[in-house]
């Protein structure tokens with residue numbers, strides 16, 4: 248099927264679907280008509296879309312953890328613990344790495360070994376292997392809206408199974424679950440595979456069931472300039488809307504300077520709406536999600552709580568609809584349920600203290616919004632031009648030419664020419680733009696901010712700043728000052 252930015256017909260979708268459902272025996276459990284009935288019988292309190300829109304209307308920020316273990320019973324216990332002991336507003340099921348690579352045989356072995364060992368030997372929940380029946384046990388035994396969170400370049404079967412089971416939100420996208428997560432999967436392939444996932448959601452929408460879609464905002468989570476992550480988020484939002492998705496949550500990974508982070512969230516929402524309107528999409532329910540710091544964490548748990556609380560306050564002051572919570576075990580690995588719940592409680596404490604407060608505008612905030620929007624516009628205009636008006640084709644070409652370029656991404660399809668670094672107040676700037684098509688004014692603006700830092704630190708503006716910034720938070724500061 249030739250890649251094009253166009254809603255798939257039902258015939259195109261159902262033709263591919265036959266192959267998709269053969270990917271593992273549990274694919275045979277998916278029955279869309281039955282699934283629609285099941286969703287319609289779910290209580291409203293389990294609808295991701297509704298809870299998000301309610302929060303947006305009330306101006307509150309919801310807290311959602313990540314969490315996933317191998318066996319169904321333990322996974323249910325974990326999720327209910329995070330609900331009851333953590334105070335989570337929304338629940339995840341973080342999917343294991345084998346499933347993300349479609350290695351379901353390995354999952355099967357992991358499930359068996361976890362049963363023998365009496366603990367999870369997978370780093371997440373193997374939704375495909377558990378099938379509709381198993382995932383439905385999770386839906387039946389928990390009390391909050393459920394979302395599958397993963398990092399899967401080909402998530403077609405996983406999405407079919409877990410949405411049919413009653414999950415009402417799905418994270419990911421053809422760019423955001425490829426470039427940061429895979430080494431040699433073509434962008435064209437994953438855009439097409441995620442058009443399938445979005446068309447599946449479009450099919451549910453056409454049958455009266457709202458399923459939320461959330462592109463993965465943080466990308467590599469390593470000094471990604473706000474305009475680059477916003478450009479990717481808006482593009483994945485457009486790809487989803489074209490396939491009939493209505494409930495869209497666009498995300499952003501905290502960079503660390505409060506004003507820039509708030510500007511990023513505000514710009515993301517405003518600019519996404521501009522593009523949805525320009526493309527003629529009606530009835531899009533747009534919300535935002537702020538990811539607490541996605542980079543290296545301090546090992547010391549008290550310091551980790553400082554990072555978590557700082558992220559919670561930025562999310563609240565930005566007015567994000569949702570914040571993704573980190574845990575004090577972030578530097579170590581998969582958290583215990585107690586540590587996970589503690590991260591949520593710390594976050595909720597901050598959200599409650601800041602409820603009703605949003606940072607009012609200021610000249611600095613307006614300037615950051617202007618710069619982020621102008622940079623994002625340069626990128627998106629070029630994507631559109633490269634595709635001759637076809638966003639999907641334009642994205643593939645934009646990566647080929649380094650117009651879209653995600654720092655520190657493993658993908659061989661990512662140019663890796665653009666390099667970021669923090670300026671003297673910790674805002675993430677473009678140290679070198681590579682082939683990102685900025686105006687001279689924007690290039691000079693970024694350079695000037697970085698030169699401020701060079702002057703202050705008495706050192707040249709170069710890649711050493713980037714390296715120092717990568718390790719800074721783990722060492723206890725935001726900006727990687729020379730030692």
Ligand SMILES: CC[C@H]1O[C@@H](n2cnc3c(N)ncnc32)[C@H](O)[C@@H]1O
Nearest residue numbers: 313314315316341370371577581582
């Ligand atoms: C996107 C990366 C984030 O997902 C987190 N993560 C990955 N797997 C799990 C897991 N199984 N439980 C809780 N958190 C998890 C990881 O700690 C990191 O913060």
